[in-house]
Amino acid sequence: MDNQNSKFRWVIFTSVLFTYLIMSSQRTAPGLITDQLMIDFGVTAATVGLVTSIQFFVYTGLQVPMGMLADRYGPNFLLIIGANLTGVGTIIYSFGTHEFVLFFARILTGIGDATIWVNMVLILSQWFNEKEFTRLIGFAGMTGSLGFLLATVPFSALIVLLGWRGAFLSAGILLCLLSIFLYFVLVKKSQQSFFVASKIQREKTSVLLRRILSNRQAWALFLCHFGIVGGYIGFIGSWAVPYMMDVYGMTRLDASQLIMFSLIGALIGAPLIGWISSCLATIKRPYIVFHITVLLCWSIFLIFREHPPFYLLIILFFIIGFGFGSNSLTFAVVRQTFPITETGIVTGFANTGGFLSAVLLPSIIGYILDHFQSTSGSIGDGYYYGFFTPVIFSIFGLIGVILIKEKHQGAGREPNEKRTDFST
Structure with missing residues (x-):
């Protein structure tokens, strides 16, 4: 089957994105029942x-290993x-009778979730x-926002x-059924291999990893994803509601509704920016x-002393x-400038940068707020800093994005074409 000229590719596209939609929804769904879990399990x-x-x-830590496994x-x-x-992790979560069961279930869910983005990029x-x-x-990036x-x-x-x-039991059963459906679509119907029997001799893992870690292009992609993802997921997903409650005196419900403006921006931006880049025939x-633009937006909070x-x-x-x-343009650059045999690991490496910043930012801001709370009894200036x-x-x-070296779109790259060297 000629993949890139087949009408069946749209079935692949729809199936994979719908799976991503359901999986991404389970990243934040447990936050809806925080108070209920505290009551049911008697935990802090x-x-x-x-x-x-x-x-x-778990998701962040497994991105590079998952990329290597995807390539292999x-x-x-x-x-x-x-x-x-x-x-399976979501089903176990629904039957949890102890906090350790919930903990195990979320680890299992995290392992499964770590597979979705890297492999979706490779399949597309x-x-x-x-x-x-x-x-x-x-559109793939927009699907993640739709999941939230x-x-x-x-x-x-x-x-x-x-x-x-x-x-949660219903969501878990749906995901298990989707895995069966994906097997039918990706393997049986498309006549593709379940495993890849590569004709290319594989390098030792240590050699491949060293080469990626010494590659300037890979680090540029890591940094640009680090900078664009952390602020949105790390702040909007953790401190935005408390910030509006503390600084603007809003209720929790009103503050939560205001977050929708950011989510709507992400839903519009992801497909539109990809379309703009495609029309301009440039990504960088x-x-x-x-x-x-994003840097200027965050800087405005400083100009107005946290209270615009x-x-x-x-x-x-x-x-x-x-x-x-x-942020999806990061992976368009990966697709454009790295050979297919390295796309998985580089995608995982770049994605690690984004979610590392999303993990670090809430902790750093929390530490700053705790410091001001303990020293002055108020977190008033804490948000400013x-x-x-x-x-x-x-x-x-x-x-990172300035350091990216871009190939002109249209200069096609065959799957086994020699790697473009962006090493320092």
């Missing part, structure tokens, strides 16, 4: 926070197994040409209808523009979300 907020966040730690064994096997693991790169890929990877949206009002309604155990120039006018706050949240949508963190992270991102 810190314990529930650890159970909730462990998935992100192929994306079909890992994506199918990952969807099944996420489903196999079924779509370079120009299509640059446009469609934006699914884990708000829709999943809350399901919890009200079925109870939290019934809601629009990516630089959006990095600078309310109308401006709404605009800033929308633009930060819109700029976050450009806390906003230096996304500003600094964004500067790293801008440096």
Whole structure:
């Protein structure tokens, strides 16, 4: 089957993205039942926070290993197994009777979740040409944001209808069924191999890893993803609501509703930015523009001493979300400048940068707020100094995107073409 000219590639695209939608929703869905878990299991907020966040730690830590496994064994096997693991972990979570069971279930879910992005990128790169890929990877990024949206009002309604155990059990069963469906679509129907029997002699893992870690292009992609992802996921997903409650005196419900502006920005930005880049036949120039835009947005919080006018706050949240949508361009550059045999590990390495910043930023801001709370009894200035963190992270991102070396789109790269050397 000629993958890149087959109409069946759109079935592949839809199937993989729908799986990503459901899997990404389960990253944040446990946050909806934090208070219920504290009551049912008699545990502290810190314990529930650890159970909730462990998935992100597992996800971040497994990105590079997952990329190496994807390059060696192929994306079909890992994506199918990952969807099944996420489903099984979610089912175990729904039957949990002790916090250790919940902890184990979230680790299992994190392992499964770690497979989705790297392997989805590889699958789409196999079924779509370079120009299509640059446009469609934006829709893939939008799907992740839709997953976060699914884990708000829709999943809350399901919890009200079925109870939290019934809601998570339903999601787990759906993911297990999707893993079976993916096997039918990716392997049986498309006549592809479950495992990749590569004709290319594989390098030793240590040699390949050393080469990637000494490659300037790989580090540039790591940095630009580090700078654009952490501010959105790390701040919007953790401190945005408390910030608006403490600084603007908003209720939790009103602050949560305001976050929707950022989410809407991300939903619009991801496909639109990919389309703009495809039309301009360049990735680097629009990516630089959006990095600078996001950096300026975070800097405005410092200019207004953490308290910009309310109308401006709404605009800033929308633009930060819109700029976050450009993060999918990182993987368009990977697709463009690295051989297919290294795409998985480089994708995983770049994605590690993004989620490392998303893990670090909430902790750093939390430490700053605790410091001001303990020294002055108020966290008033804490948010001001806390906003230096996304500003600094964004500067790293801008440096990374400036360091990227881009090949002109249209200069196609065959799967086995010799690697373009971007090493320092």
